[in-house]
Amino acid sequence: MIEVCNLWKQYGDQVVLERLNLRVKEGEFCSMVGASGCGKSTFLRLLLGQERATRGEILFDGEALPAEPDAHRGVVFQRYSVFDHLSVLRNVMLGLELPRARFTGRLFGARRRAAREEAAAMLERVGLGAALNKYPQQLSGGMQQRLAIAQALMMKPRVLLLDEPFGALDPGIRKDMHALLSDLWRESKLTIFMVTHDLKEGFTLGNRVLVFDKVRIDPQAPGAYGARITYDIPLDRPRASASAIHVAQAAVQGASRIELLSD
């Protein structure tokens, strides 16, 4: 349902991504790994519609992706995108209020009650049922990230884009968040793209790991070549083995040319 066709992205003279080709079916969970600075977040922003490709295109159900972010694509960044002056409940309701009450940003009467109930149910779902009236500063990091996920899911996106969503969390809280995300993914048809630096996280959560790497490097012109998807590792087959993790690890550490061991 998402098709990336010969995609290039360049900032001035610097080629960041080159010749990206990819087909992702509805309901897939793609983890994206690669060395720092190789263009993973840029790819996410292209999927979101925040950036335009220099060449090539991204098709969503066979049609060119809208030039602006829309409700089909929800996004969660490592830094929380919540409003500090609004309660947890209002933060989540806002996603419903803004599109439904364009000018005032507030709903009234029965519509407001319905929005409140919907938001409270979502917050319950992510384990924040007891924190509806708190403010973001009163929440732990893990709770804030749950709030950001609830906000994104409230819009019922078909595609969820996660940019290192758990990077700032303690290991214990991360584990809880992994369980939450896995549950949410399994019970919906959500298509997920998640950038992570944590290979274990990528391999545990995704059903596919995309490795971004620069195949060509010119020391005289570091910006001349961009990264591509050098490995596309399916994880729903038993073959996703130790060698696959080795390949991903080498790419994340910046080793560009590596042998795909026994595969």
Ligand SMILES: Nc1ncnc2c1ncn2[C@@H]1O[C@H](COP(=O)(O)OP(=O)(O)OP(=O)(O)O)[C@@H](O)[C@H]1O
């Ligand atoms: N708006 C921009 N203008 C110019 N260069 C940019 C812009 N955004 C990203 N870049 C450059 O594109 C390259 C890729 O950046 P990007 O953030 O996509 O990498 P990344 O793989 O997500 O890195 P990290 O893993 O460190 O977050 C970097 O060299 C960065 O400096």
